[in-house]
Amino acid sequence: MYPVISMSHEVEQKLEGVQVYAINLDLDPLDEDNSQVSYEKDWHALHEVWQGKTKAEVVQTERITAYRNFYKLLGFNTKKTLPSVQNLIQRFLMKEKLDRIPVIHPIVDAVNIAAVKTLIPLGVFDANCVEGEISLTLSRGGETFQPLGYKEPEELAADVLVLADDQKVLSQFCYRDSEAQKIRERTRSIWLLGCQVPCVSNEAVYQALDEAQEQLKRVYKLTKR
Structure with missing residues (x-):
């Protein structure tokens, strides 16, 4: 069982059947420079699963369909804005040859591996940036937000x-993270x-979060806050 992130009343009404589960973890590196850990074999194993698949086959996967429907509920055009797991599969894993591996940072890499293995989109961010409580809400308009990779902030x-x-x-949920929490x-x-x-069980999300922690344990000792 994982704690649930609180939602504003407006979000609860808009996103019936949606829950966001979370855990706050402290990380102690097993190897200070993480030089002994590589997720290359994991990406090659996932490539074997998805190699040669068509976009239509990816889209028809039950869990990916569920998250595409969620994106549509949020107002996204799912031909242009893909759920994160679908995006990783289509960008890297469908090709005949795995010519590029999405290596970013051991924390992000571990979570991405778990997400693609379980087909459950997962998020991770630096807890030290958080001031007070975390919640899902709707913007009022005019809030400052600097998307990840952008040099200047923008107004929502x-x-x-x-x-x-x-x-x-902290993020445009399920769409864009911020520089503040990277x-x-x-x-x-x-x-x-x-x-x-909807159409994804809470047990499936628990299993994905468990898998992410198992992947992180290859690099870090984990302590729950």
Whole structure:
């Protein structure tokens, strides 16, 4: 059982059947520079699963369909904006040859492996950036938000689904993370999140979060806060 992220009343009404489960973990590296850990074999194993599949076959996968429907509920065009797991599969794993591996950071890599293995989108961010409590809410409009990889902040429109703490927007939920909460080289405390949507059981999300922790244990000793 994992704690549930609180939602505003408006979000609860809009997203019936949706829950976001989370766990706050402290990380102690098993090897200070993480040089002994590689997820290359894991990506090659996943490539064997998806190699040669068509986009239609990926889209028709039951869990990917469920998260595409969730994206449609949020107002996204799923031909242009793909759920994260579908995006990873189509960008890297469908080709005949795995010519590029999405290596980012051991924390992000571990969570991405777990997400693709379980077909459950997972989120992870630096817990030290959080001020107060985390919740899912709708933007009022005009909040400052600097998307990951952007040099300058922008202002959000009203009624955008966001993950926020008491002081700031952390992400446009399931769409864009922020510079404020990104995983950094010295990140040692994280929030790990999994989103349950209609047609996906809470047990499936629990299993995905469990799998992410097993992958992280290859690099870190984990302590639950």
